[in-house]
Amino acid sequence: MKRNHREGFAARERRESGAALLVSILLLTAMTLIGFASLNTVMRDRQVTGATSLSQTALYGADAAIAASLERIRTSAVGNQVVVGDCLPGTVPSATLANGVSYGPDSTAATNQICMLAAAEPCEEYASSIEQGQPIYLYTLWNVRTQGVAPGGATSRIQATAENCHAFND
Numbered sequence: 001m002k003r004n005h006r007e008g009f010a011a012r013e014r015r016e017s018g019a020a021l022l023v024s025i026l027l028l029t030a031m032t033l034i035g036f037a038s039l040n041t042v043m044r045d046r047q048v049t050g051a052t053s054l055s056q057t058a059l060y061g062a063d064a065a066i067a068a069s070l071e072r073i074r075t076s077a078v079g080n081q082v083v084v085g086d087c088l089p090g091t092v093p094s095a096t097l098a099n100g101v102s103y104g105p106d107s108t109a110a111t112n113q114i115c116m117l118a119a120a121e122p123c124e125e126y127a128s129s130i131e132q133g134q135p136i137y138l139y140t141l142w143n144v145r146t147q148g149v150a151p152g153g154a155t156s157r158i159q160a161t162a163e164n165c166h167a168f169n170d
Contacts, residue, residue, distance in 0.1 A: 054154035061148020062158040065103035068093035087113035106145035117141040123165035135167035
């Protein structure tokens with residue numbers, strides 16, 4: 001009887017001798033697939049982060065164009081002949097910054113100028129200046145459309161309305 005017991009044990013050992021190797025190979029294959037999936041996820045995250053960074057850089061360029069346009073609105077002399085719809089001479093300021101970002105007028109806009117939308121009531125701070133022969137100060141609304149372009153090609157566009165107190169010559 002002991003002999004049969006030993007023969008059964010030996011036969012079972014022979015049948016299970018490759019099972020550990022097969023399980024090990026399957027586990028290594030599964031771990032390799034998980035590793036490749038994780039690597040793919042990390043690579044996509046890096047691409048999304050890079051695209052977001054370029055878009056943000058382009059937005060900063062468009063914001064720089066808005067700042068330059070506001071300065072032009074603040075410093076421009078508007079005569080008494082200007083009416084709603086008229087535009088300031090020249091176009092929205094454009095330049096290329098040291099980091100390679102360029103900004104300027106929105107290429108999809110109908111006009112590349114800074115145009116007046118409305119003239120409203122007199123400015124409160126200059127209300128006492130409404131005398132014969134003196135300039136009249138009125139609030140004006142201006143439309144500005146700009147865009148910034150990052151070195152990677154990302155583009156950001158901004159449309160802004162600016163209010164300013166302008167002197168209209170009498």
